[in-house]
Amino acid sequence: MSKLFFREAIARAITEEMDRDARVILLGQDIAAHGGSYAETRGLFERFGPSRVRNTPVAEAVTVGLAAGAAAAGLRPLAFITYIDFLMLGLDPLVNYAAKLRFKSAGQLTAPMVVKATAGAKGQGPTHAQALDSWLMNVPGLTVLAPSTAGDAYGLLKTAIRSPGPVVYIDHKRLFPLGGMVPDCEELIPAGSAAVRREGRHITIVAHSYMSVVALEASKQLALAGIEADVIDLRSLWPIDWETLANSVRRTGHALFVEEGQVVCGVGAELAFGLQERVSGLRVARLGARRVPVSASPVLEADAIPNAQRIVLSARQLLGRVADNRSETAQR
Amino acid sequence: MIYVNKITNIPLQTAVIGAIERRRRLQAMLLLRSFESALLRQPKPGFQLLSRGEEAIAVGICTALERTDPLLCSGRSIGIALARGVPAGGLLAELTGKDGGPNKGRAGRAHVSMPSVGLFGAHGVVGGNISVAAGVALAQQHLGTKAVTCCVFGDGACGAGSLHETLNVAALWQLPLLLICDNNGFAVSTPVRQGIAAAKLTDLAGPFGVPAAAVDGTDVDAVVSATVEAVAAIRAGGGPRFLEMRCTRLGSHSTLTREERSAADVERFMDFDPLPLYERRLRDDGVLDHERWVRIQAEVDAEIAEAEKFVEAASWPDAEAAMLDV
Numbered sequence: 001m002s003k004l005f006f007r008e009a010i011a012r013a014i015t016e017e018m019d020r021d022a023r024v025i026l027l028g029q030d031i032a033a034h035g036g037s038y039a040e041t042r043g044l045f046e047r048f049g050p051s052r053v054r055n056t057p058v059a060e061a062v063t064v065g066l067a068a069g070a071a072a073a074g075l076r077p078l079a080f081i082t083y084i085d086f087l088m089l090g091l092d093p094l095v096n097y098a099a100k101l102r103f104k105s106a107g108q109l110t111a112p113m114v115v116k117a118t119a120g121a122k123g124q125g126p127t128h129a130q131a132l133d134s135w136l137m138n139v140p141g142l143t144v145l146a147p148s149t150a151g152d153a154y155g156l157l158k159t160a161i162r163s164p165g166p167v168v169y170i171d172h173k174r175l176f177p178l179g180g181m182v183p184d185c186e187e188l189i190p191a192g193s194a195a196v197r198r199e200g201r202h203i204t205i206v207a208h209s210y211m212s213v214v215a216l217e218a219s220k221q222l223a224l225a226g227i228e229a230d231v232i233d234l235r236s237l238w239p240i241d242w243e244t245l246a247n248s249v250r251r252t253g254h255a256l257f258v259e260e261g262q263v264v265c266g267v268g269a270e271l272a273f274g275l276q277e278r279v280s281g282l283r284v285a286r287l288g289a290r291r292v293p294v295s296a297s298p299v300l301e302a303d304a305i306p307n308a309q310r311i312v313l314s315a316r317q318l319l320g321r322v323a324d325n326r327s328e329t330a331q332r
Numbered sequence: 333m334i335y336v337n338k339i340t341n342i343p344l345q346t347a348v349i350g351a352i353e354r355r356r357r358l359q360a361m362l363l364l365r366s367f368e369s370a371l372l373r374q375p376k377p378g379f380q381l382l383s384r385g386e387e388a389i390a391v392g393i394c395t396a397l398e399r400t401d402p403l404l405c406s407g408r409s410i411g412i413a414l415a416r417g418v419p420a421g422g423l424l425a426e427l428t429g430k431d432g433g434p435n436k437g438r439a440g441r442a443h444v445s446m447p448s449v450g451l452f453g454a455h456g457v458v459g460g461n462i463s464v465a466a467g468v469a470l471a472q473q474h475l476g477t478k479a480v481t482c483c484v485f486g487d488g489a490c491g492a493g494s495l496h497e498t499l500n501v502a503a504l505w506q507l508p509l510l511l512i513c514d515n516n517g518f519a520v521s522t523p524v525r526q527g528i529a530a531a532k533l534t535d536l537a538g539p540f541g542v543p544a545a546a547v548d549g550t551d552v553d554a555v556v557s558a559t560v561e562a563v564a565a566i567r568a569g570g571g572p573r574f575l576e577m578r579c580t581r582l583g584s585h586s587t588l589t590r591e592e593r594s595a596a597d598v599e600r601f602m603d604f605d606p607l608p609l610y611e612r613r614l615r616d617d618g619v620l621d622h623e624r625w626v627r628i629q630a631e632v633d634a635e636i637a638e639a640e641k642f643v644e645a646a647s648w649p650d651a652e653a654a655m656l657d658v
Contacts, residue, residue: 069468
């Protein structure tokens with residue numbers, strides 16, 4: 001194992017996959033000599049050249065369309081969307097074309113493409129800050145991955161690039177500067193496998209992407225109060241690792257779902273429903289962004305999205321361990 | 333209306349095309365027309381966008397392309413699919429949602445594809461196929477196949493951002509991409525002049541440095557010539573080209589759409605029906621006589637009858653099996 005920054009783990013995964021498969025090409029804004037908006041493509045342009053590492057115009061619709069068409073015609077493109085908010089401009093080729101291609105062609109055509117999009121609030125305001133994960137989970141034909149550690153960033157991206165169908169790989173601005181252990185040998189993490197980050201018997205906290213980091217922090221505070229939380233990092237939003245989730249909540253009987261995006265029709269809503277279909281007597285709560293756009297003001301941004309303190313409060317409320325009976329989620 | 337091949341400015345080479353080839357083109361167009369009539373005779377023809385008035389474009393483009401040139405088209409796909417070589421019976425099954433279609437009835441006219449005959453696929457979102465076609469062209473360029481990717485879309489798509497983003501990147505990267513606008517005059521009920529600010533659709537390509545030409549889309553020979561020229565230029569490494577093929581949609585937008593054009597206008601449009609125009613020209617040129625015309629009609633009728641038999645015998649898709657390719 002070596003310690004790498006999250007962004008370095010991404011660059012390593014891409015480098016290995018491009019060395020391995022000449023069909024892998026990169027498309028995106030500022031990914032060539034500039035080295036990527038988050039320095040996550042540093043060195044790739046120099047190594048693989050302009051025909052495989054292509055700067056695109058500021059035009060997400062054609063960028064995703066290029067990836068979809070090139071994938072259908074035999075390449076394995078990885079398209080970079082600097083802010084996931086801008087993926088809205090490219091949803092048509094992704095959702096209407098790529099995600100439906102295998103089905104509508106009865107298996108004659110596939111779109112083995114990856115859209116790597118960066119989510120999350122970090123001071124950049126309403127349209128550079130959203131978490132749209134649950135929108136994408138809703139689309140049949142899409143695989144949706146969201147790593148939170150450097151090791152997972154590496155292993156999941158390699159899986160994504162080799163995947164037969166369109167994959168959205170969601171990373172997060174606050175994760176790029178974080179370090180983590182990455183295996184020295186090639187190691188792939190399959191889609192649909194969640195990771196248990198911490199074991200505890202009282203409550204299951206389910207999160208993904210940067211919220212996994214926040215949930216772990218919260219679990220340490222809960223432990224000080226005698227509450228031991230299982231923390232599950234989803235890693236894969238579709239397919240969902242129901243088995244790992246169900247095994248945990250069968251033990252704890254309580255599940256708190258934490259996400260940075262909106263709770264309405266959110267990741268937590270889907271998971272809570274799915275788990276209640278599988279495990280009887282389960283008590284659930286969810287925590288996500290307040291129903292306001294994310295602000296560029298640090299105060300308002302922090303107010304809009306979950307933090308460790310709110311996770312602690314929600315967990316205590318779910319377990320009935322608070323004197324004050326006001327519900328954190330009810331305030332939302 | 334003036335239709336000029338602006339790429340070459342050379343006269344159309346109809347004189348050097350053999351009589352047999354010209355009769356084949358006529359027969360191919362008649363097949364499209366008769367096929368759509370057969371489709372409408374089906375118990376449940378469904379939501380279809382017919383090609384009536386646009387047969388010369390479908391046949392002409394497919395005549396000019398090599399089998400290995402990926403062809404993408406819009407949801408007005410029936411003529412193109414048939415001209416490209418999708419078997420009539422299979423296409424009829426696809427359009428009516430039956431298992432015998434190339435896509436097992438899942439795709440319908442808006443998404444039919446058959447890569448084995450060079451039909452990379454239709455796409456039901458107006459303009460949505462244009463950027464995808466650029467990606468297909470990028471793959472051909474990257475893999476060094478020498479294939480020219482051809483994308484056919486309607487005049488309605490010319491107002492969509494996808495075309496403009498694609499023209500930009502195709503020009504920047506010199507993609508082997510032929511963009512063909514099948515300008516049938518109307519986007520559902522909106523005439524081109526109300527939907528597109530440019531005086532001519534070919535003007536849209538100019539700012540990107542993409543050579544463009546307008547073609548008489550009711551003249552199959554003109555369509556073939558213009559497409560052949562453009563494909564040759566692209567294949568030689570000349571980068572993308574844009575062709576506007578002008579024709580008139582003879583029917584309403586779809587089988588479910590009200591006809592809002594006046595009866596007098598629709599009557600007048602029949603002057604631009606490519607079939608009688610071409611039939612008359614072949615007679616005038618002495619390559620079609622009554623006996624040959626009767627034989628062509630009989631051959632088309634036989635092919636259609638076989639297709640109708642095929643679709644009648646075809647089964648409905650199995651809902652469980654459909655889950656396999658999601």
